Amino acid sequence: MFRYHAASVAAALCIGLVLCCASCGKREPDYAAPESFIVDPATGTYYVSSVNTAKPKTKEGQAPKREDNNGYITTLDRDLNILKQRFVAGGRDDVELNDPKGMAIVGDTLWVADLKVVRAFDTTTGENTANVSLKKFEAVSLSDVAAGPEGILYVSDNLKNRIFEIDTADRNAARVLAEGAQLNGPKGLYWHPAEQRLYVACWNESTILTIDAEGQVQTFMRDPAKFAHLDGIDGDDAGNLYVSDYHKGVIYRITPGRGIETVAEKLKTPAGISLDRANNRLLIPRTTANTITTFDLSQDN
Secondary structure (H helix, E strand, O other): OOEEOHHHHHHHHHHHHHHHHHHHOOOOOOOOOEEEEEEOOOOOOEEEEEOOOOOOOOOOOOOOOOOOOOOEEEEEOOOOOEEEEEEEEOOOOOOOOOOEEEEEEEOOEEEEEEEOEEEEEEOOOOOEEEEEEOHHHOOOOEEEEEEOHHHEEEEEEOOOOEEEEEEOOOOOEEEEEEEOHHHOOEEEEEEEOOOOEEEEEEOOOOEEEEEEOOOOEEEEEEOOOOOOOEEEEEEOOOOOEEEEEOOOOEEEEEOOOOOEEEEEOOOOOEOEOEEEOOOOEEEEEEHHHOEEEEEEOOOOO
16 A cells, blocks of 8 residues: 655645636746656755746747747755746756756756757756757657766657767767667666666557667567556666556556556656655656656555
C-alpha cells in the first residue's frame, strides 16, 4: 500500500485554486506545462522546467513559432516552497529558452534539453554558461538529458529517433550514439551506473530499450497491454525502474525480475518523472494540469 505525500494533497487543492483564479483572470499557474522535475542531491534544491505553451502574439496571418523564447525554470526549497518562479527565463538576461524539457545536474551545472539545443545554467545563479547546438544533426525535439560517466551527457530526440552523446570534458563535442525507427520515439533517459547502459522510455510501440556506450540497442521490455505512451524514467539503488505513462496517467515500477507494478494512477499527463532518493519519493510534473506532485514511496505501517 502506497500513499501520496502531503504535498500532493496541497497540490491538488492548489490546482482548483489556480483554475478558479485563471478563469477570473486574476493569476496564472505557477507552472505552465511542466515537463521535468528534478532535485539537486547536493543541495536539496528542486528544479521544474516549464514549456509554457502560451504563445506570444504574432502578426495577422502568421503561425506561432516553437522558438517562442518563453520557457522557464522554477526553483523550490527542501520543503517544496517556490524560491524563484522564473529562476531562468527565456527572453531575460540574454537567455534563450524555448521548450525546456528534460534536465540533468552535473556538479554545479544544470543541463536542459531545449528543442534543438542543450543549454547549461549555473545551479546557483542561473547564468547561462553554455549552449550545445545539435542543429547540424537536424535535431527537432530534444526530450530528455541523462548524465553518464566522466562528463558524458545523453540526449533524446523524440521526433528524429536519435540519441545524442555530448562529452562535456571534450569541449562539449557531440555525436549521434544511436538512431533509427528501432528507437520508437525515445523520450525519457536513465543511465544505470552499475550496468553501464542507458534505459530509454519510448513514446511508441509500448517499449523500453537499453543502449550501451557503443550504441548497441536492445529491447528490454515491450508490453502493449500495459503501456501506451511512455515518457519519464528513473531507477533506484535496489534495481527498480520507475516509468510514467503520459496518456494512461500511470506510473509503473519494474522490479529487477521484470515484474510490473502500478505505483500511482489517475494522474493527469505525468511527464518527465525522477527520483528524490534522499526523501524516497517520486517527483512528478503533470504537464496539462499545470502542476507538480510528489509521491511517497515509503510503505504504510
